[in-house]
Every structure is written in structure tokens, then in C-alpha cells.
Amino acid sequence: MPIVKMSELLAKAEKEGYAVGSFSVANMEMVLGVLKAVEETKSPAIIQIAEVRLNHSPLELIGPLMVAAAENCSMPVAVHFDHGKTEEKIRQALEIGFTSVMFDGSHLPFEENATQTAKIKRIAAEYGADCEGEIGCVGGSEDGSEDIAINCTSPDQAAEFHRLTGVDALAVAIGNAHGNYKQTPKLRFDILEQTASKVDVPLVLHGGTGILPDDFRKCISLGIHKINIATATFDRVEQSVRNAYAEENIKGYYDLQSAEVDGAYRNALGHIEIFGCAGKA
Numbered sequence: 001m002p003i004v005k006m007s008e009l010l011a012k013a014e015k016e017g018y019a020v021g022s023f024s025v026a027n028m029e030m031v032l033g034v035l036k037a038v039e040e041t042k043s044p045a046i047i048q049i050a051e052v053r054l055n056h057s058p059l060e061l062i063g064p065l066m067v068a069a070a071e072n073c074s075m076p077v078a079v080h081f082d083h084g085k086t087e088e089k090i091r092q093a094l095e096i097g098f099t100s101v102m103f104d105g106s107h108l109p110f111e112e113n114a115t116q117t118a119k120i121k122r123i124a125a126e127y128g129a130d131c132e133g134e135i136g137c138v139g140g141s142e143d144g145s146e147d148i149a150i151n152c153t154s155p156d157q158a159a160e161f162h163r164l165t166g167v168d169a170l171a172v173a174i175g176n177a178h179g180n181y182k183q184t185p186k187l188r189f190d191i192l193e194q195t196a197s198k199v200d201v202p203l204v205l206h207g208g209t210g211i212l213p214d215d216f217r218k219c220i221s222l223g224i225h226k227i228n229i230a231t232a233t234f235d236r237v238e239q240s241v242r243n244a245y246a247e248e249n250i251k252g253y254y255d256l257q258s259a260e261v262d263g264a265y266r267n268a269l270g271h272i273e274i275f276g277c278a279g280k281a
């Protein structure tokens with residue numbers, strides 16, 4: 001199946017009331033594990049990598065791998081550049097064939113975030129790709145290097161931001177944070193509901209790791225149609241390898257590789273079921 005655009009997947013998810021999992025990957029094993037779950041459950045999916053991760057997984061290597069994997073998958077898969085910070089890397093991802101990019105200007109003053117996001121939206125459009133923006137500020141940080149405070153989205157600002165930028169998907173801050181939560185998150189469903197009533201665009205929930213299944217379902221019922229999962233995948237892959245060693249199942253390198261694939265597969269499988277996208281390809 002040809003690689004698809006994020007907007008295509010999210011439009012169907014919005015119409016049919018589910019969310020598409022957007023799974024961060026760092027190597028081929030994670031890509032294989034996620035797409036195994038996607039094939040098995042007949043789900044749409046997004047695979048993504050964030051700019052801060054590129055020092056571990058160079059874009060010129062992992063990018064073509066992600067695009068090729070999406071093209072080879074028999075289910076609809078979009079390839080997304082997560083938390084883009086620089087025009088240079090965003091353009092590189094688009095050149096490689098990513099079908100969407102996020103510009104994360106959430107730390108910038110409103111006007112500057114809107115101006116820069118609108119510019120990236122225009123650049124993405126030149127490549128026939130989609131653009132995601134963020135309004136408000138999701139807590140933590142993508143790679144755990146900073147502990148950024150949560151700044152909840154203002155529904156009115158979200159509407160103005162969408163009007164100014166025309167983004168295809170909008171990440172909101174409703175008490176969610178990247179990384180493992182120190183305590184169970186208390187999501188502001190009231191803010192999500194008000195934002196969804198004012199902005200006619202699929203909303204995105206970042207910081208998916210550690211959110212309870214019922215909270216995911218409630219978010220989906222209130223307008224979230226893309227959910228980002230990163231830390232849960234990395235933790236599950238690591239745990240899978242630890243378990244395999246503890247059970248003396250690793251006799252050589254390829255057993256180690258299988259344990260990694262299996263961790264990513266099981267993590268994606270669980271989230272796909274909760275997000276309601278199984279069978280929606």
C-alpha cells in the first residue's frame with residue numbers, strides 16, 4: 001500500500017470516532033514491531049521520530065527506513081516528523097518523503113509560534129505534506145532532558161492559532177506531559193471539550209505514556225484523534241530484552257533482536273486496542 005498522509009488517517013478517525021496511534025521509533029526493530037501489530041490488527045498508524053532523537057538515530061538513515069517500511073506495509077501508514085525545531089531538519093524529513101511534520105513552537109510567544117508554524121505549513125504544502133502545530137505547552141520534554149511546566153491550552157487562542165496557521169492537526173496541553181508521569185495525570189477534559197468546540201481540526205494528545213485507558217477513551221470522545229506514544233515503547237522494548245535474558249531465552253544476537261521487535265509489537269498492540277482503531281484500515 002502506498003504511504004498515506006496523516007490528514008487522510010485523521011479525517012477517517014474523526015468521522016468514525018477513534019484515534020490513530022502515532023508511535024515513536026528509534027531503530028528498525030521498533031519499526032518492525034509496530035508494523036507487525038498494525039498488520040495483525042488491520043489498523044491505520046503513524047510512525048514518527050522527534051528531532052531531539054536524531055543524535056541517536058540519524059535522519060538520513062532512519063528516515064528512508066521508515067518511509068520504505070510504510071510503503072511495504074499492507075495497511076495505511078503515515079510517516080511523521082515529531083517536534084520539529086529547525087527548518088533545516090524539517091526540510092530534510094520532507095525531502096526523504098515524510099508525509100507530515102510537526103513544528104513545535106509551544107515555548108515561543110503566541111504570535112511567533114503562529115508565524116513560524118504558518119511558515120512550516122507552507123513549506124510542508126510544497127511537498128504535498130501535512131503540518132501539526134502545538135498551542136499551550138505539553139509538560140516534560142520529548143527526551144527527558146528538561147522538565148518543562150505544563151501550560152494548558154486556551155481554547156480561544158487555539159481557535160486563533162488554527163485560523164492563522166491552517167495546521168492539519170493541533171496538539172493541545174490539557175495536563176499531559178512527556179515521559180513517565182510522577183503521579184497519575186489529571187487531564188482537563190473541560191479544556192479539551194471547549195477547544196474541540198471552537199477548533200475544527202483533529203486534536204492531538206502528546207505524552208501518551210501512563211495515561212489510563214478510560215482517560216484515553218474519554219479524550220477520543222471529546223476530539224482527540226492522534227495519540228503520541230514514545231516512552232512506553234522504549235520502556236517495553238527494554239523490559240522485553242531484560243525478561244528474555246532473565247528467562248535465558250537469548251542465545252545469540254538474533255534472539256536479542258526478536259525480543260526488541262516483540263516489545264514494540266506488544267506495546268503497539270495494547271494501544272491500538274484502546275484507541276479503537278483495530279480493524280479501521
Ligand code: 13P
Nearest residue numbers: 179206207209228230231
Ligand atoms: P510519551 O513519551 O510520554 O509517550 O510522549 C510521546 C510524545 O508525545 C511524542 O511526541
